[in-house]
Amino acid sequence: MWESERTFTSYLENNKQFFRNPIIKSFLEQDQNKALVKKAIEEQDAASSKILDYNFEEFYMKVRLIDYTDKLSRHYVKTYDQQKRKKHHELTLDKPFTDENNLSVKDSIPSPHLSMEDLTSYNIEDFLPSEHLKNIYQSFSNKKKRILHLFVFHDLTNIEIASRLNCSPQNVSKLKKKSLTELREGWEFD
Amino acid sequence: MNVDKSKITMEVLESMRGRIEHGLRQTEYQNRDDLRQDIFLRVINVADKMEPISFWDFKEKQEKNEKHQKSG
Incomplete structure (x- = not known):
């Protein structure tokens, strides 16, 4: 028992930087995940390792999506009205220059x-x-x-x-x- | 075992509802429904394209980054 604890402890020690990562820290706050890491390392248990991978995939995907949604809610919303107004102007610019050709006002805008x-x-x-x-x-x-x-x-x-x-x-x-x-x-x- | 992207997306949108609604207040009232849908759609699309990363892959990537930072 002491030997296995030492193995896990030394693993943590050898990978200090990784276990300091905020995402990993947050993931291991759940006892179940911590137990899985311990089992995967100490017992080289493939099943635990697989569940650990699955739990992390779910967790990390959630983290990234929450981060993305937060960015949209903070930054994207600020430009939305402007984008919409711009779009509206673009529609009015769709009106053709003349009846003879199909060129519209917006076609004359180069960028x-x-x-x-x-x-x-x-x-x-x-x-x-x-x-x-x-x-x-x-x-x-x-x-x-x-x-x-x-x-x-x-x-x-x-x-x-x-x-x-x-x-x-x-x-x-x-x-x-x-x-x-x-x-x-x-x-x-x- | 594959992660259920739809389930995760729904959970995220539900948990972020307050944050989204707060953000919507920065836009004109008549645009809020459109913008809400726009945000939902973007999150769903991003989730759909998102590659799941396993615990050990994440560890490997972190280690590569560390090495890269030290050498750079």
């Missing part, structure tokens, strides 16, 4: 608009309501884009972002502030 389907992706750009704001975002460096992504979609703090990007939290704070200010000014300009 293609963002498809509604694309909004399912986890991309900040997709949540920006105007081409002007998208252009501003596109002009950002990769580092700035990465910082904004981690801030908006992963809710990470400056310190957490800094450790991921191997730079100082002050630098993250400066770049984040600058990017948000540029977007805000672009928004006001719109």
Whole structure:
């Protein structure tokens, strides 16, 4: 018994980083899952391992869907009215120029608009309501884009972002502030 | 054993109902029903395309990420 406990304990010790992951921590809060991991490791029990996999698949899918729904409820809703108004304008623009050809007003507009389907992706750009704001975002460096992504979609703090990007939290704070200010000014300009 | 995506999706939408309704208040009243349906549809589509990840696969991915971060 002591020997098996030591095995499990040493496994936890050897995989410290993995067991510190918030998703894993949350998953193992359920005693049943913790018991399954223990059994799978100590007894090399294939059946427990299989149930563990299944439970995790369900759990992780729920986590990802909850996260996605939360993002939609927080960000997508803000641009919905604007998208709808834009769509309405597009319909009025469908009116043909003249009776002689089939060209409509919208055909004369060169830039293609963002498809509604694309909004399912986890991309900040997709949540920006105007081409002007998208252009501003596109002009950002990769580092700035990465910082904004981690801030908006992963809710990470400056310190957490800094450790991921191997730079100082002050630098993250400066770049984040600058990017948000540029977007805000672009928004006001719109 | 395959995960029941429909069941999971329904559970998530049910548990997130309050959050969705709260978000809908940010849009004009007449658009709320459409937007609610739009959100539901997006969640269902994403769930349908989502690949299930097992416990051990997740562990392997985390370890790869760690190694990548250390080397990068």
